[in-house]
Amino acid sequence: MKSPTPPRKKSRFSFRLPGRPVRLIVLLLLLGLSGYIYYLDLTIRDAFEGRKFALPARVYGRALEVYPGLKLTRGQFVGEMKSIGYHENPQPDEAATYKNTLNGLEFTTRDFVFGDGTQPAQHLRIAFADGKVSLLQVLGSKDVDLPLLRMEPPLIGGIYPGHNEDRELVRLNQVPKMLTAALIATEDRNFYTHWGIDPRGIVRALYKTVTGQRIEGGSTITQQLVKNFFLTPERTLTRKANEALMALLLELHYSKGEILETYLNEIFLGQDANRAIHGFGLASYFYFDRPLDRLEPQEIATLVGLVKGPTVYDPRKHPELALKRRNVVLQIMVSQHVINQAQFVVARRKPLGVVERAPAGTSPYPAFLQFVHLQLARDYREEDLRSEGLRIFTTLDPFVQHQAEEALKSRLAKIEKTHRIAANTLEGAVVVSSTQTGEIQAMVGGRDARYAGFNRATDAQRPIGSLIKPIIYLTALEDPQHYTLITLLDDSPLLWSQPGTTDWKPKNYDRLFHGQVQLRTALAQSYNVATARLGIALGVEHILGKLPLYGIERQPPPFASSLLGAFGLSPVEVSQLYQTFADGGFRTPLRAIRTIVTADGKPLQRFPLNVEPVAPPGPVYLLTAALQGVVREGTAQSLANWLPAEMNVAGKTGTTDDLRDSWFAGYTGDRVAVVWVGRDDNQPSGLTGATGAMTVWGEMMKNIQPEPLEPVMPEDVEMVNVGPVSGLRYDAGCKSGVLLPFIKGSAPAETSPCDASSADASAAKAEAQPDAKADLKSGVNQDTGKKNWFQRLFN
Amino acid sequence: MKNRLSWIFIPAWLVLLAGCASVVIPPPATPAPSGTAQPGEAAVIAPVPKTAMSDNRAVIALLDQAQTDNGSGRREAAGSSLERALRIEPRNPWLWLELAQLRLAQGQYAQAITLARKSNSFAGRDSRVQAASWQVIGQARVAQGDPAGAEQALKLSAELAQQAKADHDPNFNSQ
Numbered sequence: 023m024k025s026p027t028p029p030r031k032k033s034r035f036s037f038r039l040p041g042r043p044v045r046l047i048v049l050l051l052l053l054g055l056s057g058y059i060y061y062l063d064l065t066i067r068d069a070f071e072g073r074k075f076a077l078p079a080r081v082y083g084r085a086l087e088v089y090p091g092l093k094l095t096r097g098q099f100v101g102e103m104k105s106i107g108y109h110e111n112p113q114p115d116e117a118a119t120y121k122n123t124l125n126g127l128e129f130t131t132r133d134f135v136f137g138d139g140t141q142p143a144q145h146l147r148i149a150f151a152d153g154k155v156s157l158l159q160v161l162g163s164k165d166v167d168l169p170l171l172r173m174e175p176p177l178i179g180g181i182y183p184g185h186n187e188d189r190e191l192v193r194l195n196q197v198p199k200m201l202t203a204a205l206i207a208t209e210d211r212n213f214y215t216h217w218g219i220d221p222r223g224i225v226r227a228l229y230k231t232v233t234g235q236r237i238e239g240g241s242t243i244t245q246q247l248v249k250n251f252f253l254t255p256e257r258t259l260t261r262k263a264n265e266a267l268m269a270l271l272l273e274l275h276y277s278k279g280e281i282l283e284t285y286l287n288e289i290f291l292g293q294d295a296n297r298a299i300h301g302f303g304l305a306s307y308f309y310f311d312r313p314l315d316r317l318e319p320q321e322i323a324t325l326v327g328l329v330k331g332p333t334v335y336d337p338r339k340h341p342e343l344a345l346k347r348r349n350v351v352l353q354i355m356v357s358q359h360v361i362n363q364a365q366f367v368v369a370r371r372k373p374l375g376v377v378e379r380a381p382a383g384t385s386p387y388p389a390f391l392q393f394v395h396l397q398l399a400r401d402y403r404e405e406d407l408r409s410e411g412l413r414i415f416t417t418l419d420p421f422v423q424h425q426a427e428e429a430l431k432s433r434l435a436k437i438e439k440t441h442r443i444a445a446n447t448l449e450g451a452v453v454v455s456s457t458q459t460g461e462i463q464a465m466v467g468g469r470d471a472r473y474a475g476f477n478r479a480t481d482a483q484r485p486i487g488s489l490i491k492p493i494i495y496l497t498a499l500e501d502p503q504h505y506t507l508i509t510l511l512d513d514s515p516l517l518w519s520q521p522g523t524t525d526w527k528p529k530n531y532d533r534l535f536h537g538q539v540q541l542r543t544a545l546a547q548s549y550n551v552a553t554a555r556l557g558i559a560l561g562v563e564h565i566l567g568k569l570p571l572y573g574i575e576r577q578p579p580p581f582a583s584s585l586l587g588a589f590g591l592s593p594v595e596v597s598q599l600y601q602t603f604a605d606g607g608f609r610t611p612l613r614a615i616r617t618i619v620t621a622d623g624k625p626l627q628r629f630p631l632n633v634e635p636v637a638p639p640g641p642v643y644l645l646t647a648a649l650q651g652v653v654r655e656g657t658a659q660s661l662a663n664w665l666p667a668e669m670n671v672a673g674k675t676g677t678t679d680d681l682r683d684s685w686f687a688g689y690t691g692d693r694v695a696v697v698w699v700g701r702d703d704n705q706p707s708g709l710t711g712a713t714g715a716m717t718v719w720g721e722m723m724k725n726i727q728p729e730p731l732e733p734v735m736p737e738d739v740e741m742v743n744v745g746p747v748s749g750l751r752y753d754a755g756c757k758s759g760v761l762l763p764f765i766k767g768s769a770p771a772e773t774s775p776c777d778a779s780s781a782d783a784s785a786a787k788a789e790a791q792p793d794a795k796a797d798l799k800s801g802v803n804q805d806t807g808k809k810n811w812f813q814r815l816f817n
Numbered sequence: 818m819k820n821r822l823s824w825i826f827i828p829a830w831l832v833l834l835a836g837c838a839s840v841v842i843p844p845p846a847t848p849a850p851s852g853t854a855q856p857g858e859a860a861v862i863a864p865v866p867k868t869a870m871s872d873n874r875a876v877i878a879l880l881d882q883a884q885t886d887n888g889s890g891r892r893e894a895a896g897s898s899l900e901r902a903l904r905i906e907p908r909n910p911w912l913w914l915e916l917a918q919l920r921l922a923q924g925q926y927a928q929a930i931t932l933a934r935k936s937n938s939f940a941g942r943d944s945r946v947q948a949a950s951w952q953v954i955g956q957a958r959v960a961q962g963d964p965a966g967a968e969q970a971l972k973l974s975a976e977l978a979q980q981a982k983a984d985h986d987p988n989f990n991s992q
Binding site: 087089091137169172456457461630631632634639692736 | 873874875877878879893894896897898900901903904905907908916928931932934935938939940941
């Protein structure tokens with residue numbers, strides 16, 4: 023460094039040095055400038071290093087397991103294959119291709135890294151018969167039967183860095199030479215020789231612009247990369263200068279190869295709803311559904327052409343402009359010897375060939391994805407989720423999800439019409455889970471399922487009304503000395519005073535009181551007063567204190583009115599509650615995530631099945647029988663319009679004050695589902711649980727084709743034939759009795775002769791055994807049963 | 818000529834061998850405990866062929882996979898295969914039992930007990946699977962330091978094993 027002070031001795035030949043203040047100013051300016059450059063250097067290096075590896079988390083749905091005997095049609099399977107990007111091909115021996123055969127399909131899977139290892143690609147044959155898979159074989163020199171095939175899971179969304187930037191990382195050596203050559207020929211011919219800025223390029227651009235030949239940018243690839251890092255719309259001289267400085271700095275720190283690789287991954291190449299498509303790797307899939315190394319020259323030209331303006335030259339929105347631009351690039355490619363004349367002639371004649379695709383944004387299932395994201399946020403830092411390229415395997419079943427979305431959308435529109443409700447005022451939410459494993463298969467957050475807004479399935483806390491009742495009845499049934507399904511409950515007027523709240527006078531929905539009613543009838547008809555009396559007798563605190571046991575963390579107000587569900591829960595919380603009833607008293611926390619795997623395929627975290635026994639199986643079996651009564655002869659009778667009696671569905675309707683909330687929660691042999699319908703502004707919708715939510719439930723389940731509900735009878739339960747009204751024990755063979763489950767030792771001891779002319783005989787024999795076969799036997803008698811119940815109600 | 822002819826028999830041998838593989842190998846001829854089982858001791862439970870656990874070959878393949886993984890210490894992978902099987906047959910008591918045994922081996926005793934109970938809840942009248950479930954419960958209780966509870970469970974397991982023998986072994990002579 024030079025000495026800061028000039029020599030005192032004056033030299034004759036020396037220039038006159040500026041005065042001290044000026045020198046100081048220059049020094050300060052230099053200091054400031056180097057400080058500024060240092061700052062720019064830090065910024066650009068930070069951006070470069072940071073962006074280099076920012077990979078979104080990929081979220082997958084469940085992988086379809088295919089095996090002989092599985093209920094699956096050819097149409098469903100083709101739908102599944104299309105959803106994971108398979109293409110029809112007369113020679114289906116390339117990964118992700120298929121062809122139709124006489125009674126099935128021939129197809130080739132892809133290599134896929136699952137949480138438990140890599141599954142190599144296989145060439146297979148599948149056949150279907152009677153709505154089932156009838157044959158599954160691996161094709162080879164000799165065809166071999168395959169017991170089980172796990173398909174690749176569908177990609178259902180991502181958790182993206184920055185402004186929802188999505189990318190598929192590619193290494194420079196994976197990128198076809200033709201692409202890099204075409205890119206450099208089109209965008210920056212001196213890329214390998216300049217220092218970040220290209221004076222010759224600028225001059226040429228200026229010349230062409232001034233002479234009116236063409237308007238050109240003159241930015242180098244390095245400058246464009248810098249610009250992409252800090253996407254701001256302003257076009258000022260300072261910004262240009264900053265960009266140029268940063269480009270120079272980048273070139274100082276990194277090799278041409280590194281810069282080019284980052285550029286290839288960073289450049290913005292399209293927009294898919296709220297998801298930004300960055301880099302050529304992803305763009306290749308986004309526009310052509312194929313990896314980069316399988317693109318043809320004209321497709322490479324289309325992508326390179328997009329660099330100039332992804333919006334203007336969007337091949338889906340502006341195909342003519344895109345085609346024009348592509349041909350310009352092809353022209354450059356041939357003149358710069360990237361392709362030869364013959365290739366040029368062939369390529370120029372081809373159409374754009376962009377695959378059709380509806381905009382999907384960050385996920386077609388925003389409600390479910392939001393739920394997954396929230397669960398992940400408990401264990402992972404947000405920046406890791408958005409940049410580490412984690413692969414998240416979830417439980418979503420696109421088929422079930424689709425049925426749930428469709429049922430909600432179509433039923434709400436129909437209900438609005440038939441009930442003369444203004445169009446698009448009703449809203450709803452659906453949650454479907456697997457009974458035994460607690461896996462969430464579908465989640466719909468609103469009737470516009472694609473809209474990533476308020477997720478009613480998790481965030482709408484609405485009064486649950488009668489959905490709470492099973493907890494009260496289960497608590498009673500856990501005490502078989504005092505309560506059985508036929509214990510008489512008192513449904514007469516009640517006035518309840520409790521300090522801290524106003525007096526409570528519960529009413530029934532029909533505004534009547536029904537006197538002495540059997541416990542099962544009180545639940546089936548959802549009598550509020552009988553239930554309130556039962557709950558008070560068992561203890562309000564005792565009942566409400568049980569909620570945490572069933573996985574409900576929220577504590578309702580400690581008032582008797584909470585016994586009738588005067589507190590809010592979300593549909594997903596209600597699902598958790600009913601999951602335990604459906605699963606014989608075992609609580610399995612609802613799960614949306616199965617496994618998390620790192621970007622390089624190492625298992626990171628598993629969410630194993632966890633089960634906790636929270637209610638004894640005997641009383642739960644009795645409760646299920648009573649909830650089947652709700653569907654067979656109670657408030658949910660009209661579910662028969664959707665599902666046959668053999669399904670033996672157990673369920674409960676919920677309706678809140680002034681018909682603001684319409685709920686239905688129910689279960690089949692394999693699924694638990696909860697539907698809420700109401701208005702976002704909490705105004706009355708005019709719907710009961712049965713006229714609103716239950717119809718959505720029925721429509722959805724009809725299409726899902728669930729398994730019938732046939733719980734195994736626990737050892738401490740016996741079936742006893744009793745008089746439907748008298749509650750006296752009948753002979754097993756007595757046709758006028760009703761077969762009900764009892765905890766052993768709690769069935770009535772007092773017997774009565776089987777009398778066809780008694781009141782009991784005229785009442786229905788509706789067996790309440792939660793078993794499909796038993797129900798079929800009694801099917802004949804059900805009509806009379808309904809009539810008599812009807813008559814009794816209006817006595 | 819002789820050599821060439823002997824090749825012909827190889828496929829026949831293979832067919833025979835393949836046939837043998839699916840034949841249930843009878844359990845070792847341990848003397849059946851006479852009368853009631855010894856308390857506190859795990860009963861000998863006759864192995865059950867996988868074809869009796871499920872008639873779905875996909876489930877059997879996953880069970881095989883789980884056992885292979887478990888045998889080589891890949892417990893997480895074994896658990897993941899069992900969960901796959903459970904998604905196909907969620908009400909199969911044998912699968913819940915396998916998962917219970919896996920959790921027992923992993924030292925997750927409370928989970929092992931719950932899963933064994935869950936197996937029982939689907940077992941119906943099948944005493945073979947019940948005997949094995951109660952054995953898991955007994956062993957888990959031993960590990961939890963509950964000797965009284967363990968003894969109770971193991972005694973029940975032994976009784977059920979005896980019952981199973983009577984139900985499923987045609988040669989068993991219950992007097």
